[in-house]
Amino acid sequence: xxxxxxxxxxxxxxxxxxxxxxxxxxxxxxxxxxxxxxxxxxxxxxxxxxxxxxxxxxxxxxxxxxxxxxxxxxxxxxxxxxxxxxxxxxxxxxxxxxxxxxxxxxxxxxxxxxxxxxxxxxxxxxxxxxxxxxxxxxxxxxxxxxxxxxxxxxxxxxxxxxxxxxxxxxxxxxxxxxxxxxxxxxxxxxxxxxxxxxxxxxxxxxxxxxxxxxxxxxxxxxxxxxxxxxxxxxxxxxxxxxxxxxxxxxxxxxxxxxxxxxxxxxxxxxxxxxxxxx
Ligand code: FAD
Numbered sequence: 001x002x003x004x005x006x007x008x009x010x011x012x013x014x015x016x017x018x019x020x021x022x023x024x025x026x027x028x029x030x031x032x033x034x035x036x037x038x039x040x041x042x043x044x045x046x047x048x049x050x051x052x053x054x055x056x057x058x059x060x061x062x063x064x065x066x067x068x069x070x071x072x073x074x075x076x077x078x079x080x081x082x083x084x085x086x087x088x089x090x091x092x093x094x095x096x097x098x099x100x101x102x103x104x105x106x107x108x109x110x111x112x113x114x115x116x117x118x119x120x121x122x123x124x125x126x127x128x129x130x131x132x133x134x135x136x137x138x139x140x141x142x143x144x145x146x147x148x149x150x151x152x153x154x155x156x157x158x159x160x161x162x163x164x165x166x167x168x169x170x171x172x173x174x175x176x177x178x179x180x181x182x183x184x185x186x187x188x189x190x191x192x193x194x195x196x197x198x199x200x201x202x203x204x205x206x207x208x209x210x211x212x213x214x215x216x217x218x219x220x221x222x223x224x225x226x227x228x229x230x231x232x233x234x235x236x237x238x239x240x241x242x243x244x245x246x247x248x249x250x251x252x253x254x255x256x257x258x259x260x261x262x263x264x265x266x267x268x269x270x271x272x273x274x275x276x277x278x
Contacts, residue, residue: 003250004276006036006257009038012041013041014263020054031064037065040052042098046075060091071100072099073099077111096166119162134154134165135168137179138167138168138170138176138179140213154183164192165193166195166258169208173248176252192255196246196259198267199238200264205224206221235267
């Protein structure tokens with residue numbers, strides 16, 4: 001039997017009223033699984049500021065705590081401070097602090113070019129009020145010079161005051177275990193929650209993976225390609241792969257799991273139920 005670990009769910013802010021209505025239902029359904037928090041992403045340079053705030057307003061105070069993501073690249077300290085103060089006034093005390101990726105065409109890095117600068121700024125501005133999560137990349141951030149430098153940068157985020165981390169999605173548990181081992185050697189022991197991406201659609205998965213530098217191992221790609229348009233088989237195979245991944249991660253000591261829900265209920269709910277984590 002799988003050991004019980006806490007779970008959390010990620011949403012992105014919907015673009016339309018219909019999307020917002022659907023997400024309210026997804027939120028209600030996933031809330032029944034008793035997550036530790038829901039997180040809401042934030043477009044770099046403030047590009048989803050209003051939509052992120054609208055989603056936060058929808059879910060804050062409705063049971064499970066809500067956790068805004070906050071990115072710093074291309075933004076300025078005043079605007080970030082405003083958001084921190086707003087969240088604090090709303091009783092929100094957990095934040096996912098990120099650098100973000102600038103939309104193409106936008107060039108200015110802003111006053112806080114890297115996530116460790118944002119973490120430091122949050123600590124300067126709000127002291128220890130916020131529980132700060134940062135991003136982690138067991139398979140290396142795609143723009144990092146090399147793996148060792150990327151580990152060093154992660155250590156800087158922890159030293160700047162991050163309390164915990166959530167990883168980019170991955171399918172190779174050994175990459176996660178190696179990453180944790182390297183952090184331990186650096187004396188960093190903040191909890192690192194694996195980010196779990198349900199597999200439901202081969203093309204989308206490969207597109208996301210290519211965009212984020214996550215590796216979809218050949219055996220998974222080949223199997224997905226072999227199913228062609230047979231979405232039932234893709235979903236059944238994807239479910240089995242991700243259940244086994246989560247089981248290995250939990251058995252190996254992962255402190256919690258963070259699910260990239262893609263604003264839908266079923267794939268995540270089925271994973272959580274079959275893992276016995278509801
Ligand atoms: P950083 O930790 O700043 O690292 C970015 C790169 O810079 C790395 O390659 C690092 O090695 C390098 N680096 C760090 N410091 C230095 C330095 N001093 N000099 C040179 N190089 C340096 N994006 C969004 O826009 N909105 C979101 O809501 C969002 N949520 C996310 C949630 C999770 C859990 C994860 C894993 C990612 C999320 N992202 C989001 C994507 C993220 O913003 C991108 O991956 C982005 O490219 C890096 O953000 P970071 O916070 O990891 O950056």
